[in-house]
Amino acid sequence: xxEVTQIPAALSVPEGENLVLNCSFTxxxxxxxxxxxxxxxxxxxxxxxxxxxxxxxxxxxxxxxLDKSSGRSTLYIxxxxxxxxxTYLCAVGGFQKLVFGTGTRLLVSP
Amino acid sequence: xxxxxxxxxxxxxxxxxxKSLKCEQHLGHNAMYWYKQSAKKPLELMFVYNFKxxxxxNSVPSRFSPECPxxxxxxxxxxxxxxxxxxxxxxxxSQAVNMDxxxxxxxxxxxxx
Numbered sequence: 001x002x003e004v005t006q007i008p009a010a011l012s013v014p015e016g017e018n019l020v021l022n023c024s025f026t027x028x029x030x031x032x033x034x035x036x037x038x039x040x041x042x043x044x045x046x047x048x049x050x051x052x053x054x055x056x057x058x059x060x061x062x063x064x065x066l067d068k069s070s071g072r073s074t075l076y077i078x079x080x081x082x083x084x085x086x087t088y089l090c091a092v093g094g095f096q097k098l099v100f101g102t103g104t105r106l107l108v109s110p
Numbered sequence: 111x112x113x114x115x116x117x118x119x120x121x122x123x124x125x126x127x128x129k130s131l132k133c134e135q136h137l138g139h140n141a142m143y144w145y146k147q148s149a150k151k152p153l154e155l156m157f158v159y160n161f162k163x164x165x166x167x168n169s170v171p172s173r174f175s176p177e178c179p180x181x182x183x184x185x186x187x188x189x190x191x192x193x194x195x196x197x198x199x200x201x202x203x204s205q206a207v208n209m210d211x212x213x214x215x216x217x218x219x220x221x222x223x
Contacts, residue, residue: 044214096166096207100153
């Protein structure tokens with residue numbers, strides 16, 4: 001059974017810092033891995049999707065990497081802004097389902 | 111209306127009530143999903159529909175009954191729920207199962223008294 005862990009559970013940084021969020025998974029037989037953002041009381045917004053054959057994806061200030069063999073992914077956020085404050089969720093795609101981690105709650109202070 | 115919409119956004123019901131949650135996607139996708147998000151727990155997949163056919167039931171109790179009349183609409187019928195069923199229920203859609211980005215609705219916050 002796939003298990004997804006995200007570390008740290010919470011992170012507080014000053015504006016402008018570069019930061020890394022971590023995601024690990026137990027079963028390397030995956031289809032893809034997605035990073036989502038969730039604002040309080042809201043649905044999820046997809047940030048990046050990495051297919052199992054890819055090593056990384058970039059969108060603006062965000063860069064996500066995938067190392068299937070070690071069961072790890074990282075989300076790198078450059079030059080963080082207060083608007084980046086949210087919970088970031090990692091989800092591993094298997095056959096017909098996504099398995100989610102519990103998320104990292106990020107607070108970026110002005 | 112664009113993306114994935116869900117109604118109602120908030121619902122309070124007693125344990126003997128019957129209610130339904132509605133999800134509609136305007137993206138032309140073929141797959142739709144129901145997820146449950148409880149406090150302090152990861153999102154849990156409940157059901158998957160592909161081209162209107164249910165392809166996954168993640169051991170969900172029968173008091174939750176999904177319905178997918180067409181590829182754009184998904185319902186979750188609720189009957190004799192328990193207080194522990196209180197959660198945020200999220201609907202999502204994707205072009206196809208497995209390989210594509212899933213797009214989520216804003217969710218329905220359900221409280222069972």
